Amino acid sequence: MTQTTDTLPLKGANLLVVEDSHDDWILMKQAMIRAGMAVKAIWVANPQAALNHLNESLAMGIKLPIMILLDLYLPSRESGWQLLQDIKALPEPVPMIPIILLSHSSDSSDISGSYNRGISSYLVKPSDFDSWTQLFQILREYWQETVALPNLNTNW
């Protein structure tokens, strides 16, 4: 695992996880490690804590997350969507951070409503740990090793 993480370009970057289920967070954290994600995951359990983290990072010049993994039902989908809108309304460069929605819901109105509010992609949460690990391997391969992300800490 060390060899893999050492070669990744985004080693040490922050990733913000907004997730109200502690169980899901533990699963995600362990799956990220097993998948060789080179990022430092920061967990917040509710929308207000997410906004606080982003606002404090902006105010204090702390490194912003390169990506946000967002649960939808926090605990209602309206809470998740409100947070999405609040994040998009924060000062630059926060609105350009890609937001990946991760939800147990595969309801088509949840999916469409989330794309309509500016998410980058929507992923349905897997049901077992091996699938979580596989999901993070694909996220790593796509977002860490393939995509060009905005340089948040020099362009504002």
Add this chain to the structure above:
Amino acid sequence: MTQTTDTLPLKGANLLVVEDSHDDWILMKQAMIRAGMAVKAIWVANPQAALNHLNESLAMGIKLPIMILLDLYLPSRESGWQLLQDIKALPEPVPMIPIILLSHSSDSSDISGSYNRGISSYLVKPSDFDSWTQLFQILREYWQETVALPNLNTNW
């Protein structure tokens, strides 16, 4: 290859490619086939043709593309960004179609400016055919086999 494409959920879906270089389009088309992309790629060479395609699909009830691959310099980056804004201003459900930017440029202001205008992700074009194939394999794995896309043809 047939076995792979037969099992993909989005087999037969349309993918819109906006690309003013015919050479790049030929490379992309061949790489998509080699990577087992199960989509039908529709090529347009300029912003106006892209808008015409989307408007005609809306007006005539033709299947909308599940994703848009967009070149940035068409021929200037302002043309690419204007097209991005024009697509986002079209009637529902067009604005929720994920837009993947594909450009030879790795300039950080091109990357940031594109995220600021609502792209889903930014990819730097590879320099050889094998890398193009590998890129489309990763795009297939992420967007076709992992992400939940909005159902464009029933939610409007």
